[in-house]
Amino acid sequence: MTEKLIRGNEEFVNRMLQEDPDYFSRLRQGQNPEIFLLACCDSRVSPSIITGMPPGNMFVHRNIANQALETDPAFTASLHFALKNLKVKQIIVKGHTGCGGIAAAREEKVDPEMEGWIREVRNSLPDPEAQPDLTPDELSRLNVLHQVKRLKEHPVYREHGWGVKVDGILFHLESGRLELLT
Ligand SMILES: [Zn+2]
Known part of the structure; x- marks a missing residue:
């Protein structure tokens, strides 16, 4: 391999x-990238490849189901470096259809090693009892919008993100196309 x-x-x-x-x-x-991008770890959604971006254009942070967590030191450090040091001009949260992290958040049980993270993903989504009919892809969409909101409320963004636009996009695995959500 x-x-x-x-x-x-x-x-x-x-x-x-x-x-x-x-x-x-x-x-x-x-490096002098203009974009900070948050994406899922999924092997099918590699940001540079699906956007045709050569090296040097995007500072990328990835985690399962693209979560913008204030309590996550890895994400916080990436966001801080991108805004304060690299002075990126744009932030993008990219989710995707068919997300395994989103599907896992709707399952009753996951492996204990995953539980802490999946709980965070679950907390990003609407209460299943209040909205039981949402499809997994609708949840992916709502998740992106929630992470955009969270990112704008992140203390690092509040301090260093003045004038930096935050967009949410959804990658459709079934067509390969990106949809702008914000
Ligand atoms: Zn995913």
Whole structure:
């Protein structure tokens, strides 16, 4: 498996060098991305690939079901670095249809190792007893909108996010298309 990655990387390097021999020496000089993007870990939704963005354009944080949690030190550090140090101009929360994290949040039981995180995902969603008819994809959509709201209420955003727009988008696995939700 690892060999497959190494081979893929060789092809990537050759392609980039063909287009621009100085590509990697410029990349080494530093990053100046304009976008901070929060996405799900799902292997099918890789943000750079589905948007055709080359390296250097997006500072990306990923976790299961793209949660913008104030209590998550990893997310908080990423958001802080993106806003204060990189001075990104735009924040995007990207969810997707067919999200396993969202589906797990609607299940009664998950493995104990997952429970803490899935509980957070569950807390992001409407009460199933109040709205039992929402489909998983409708929940994915509501989850994105909830994370956009949370992100804007995050203390780091309140302190360093002045003028930085926060958008929510949904990646439709069944068509490959992105839908702007905000
Ligand atoms: Zn997902």
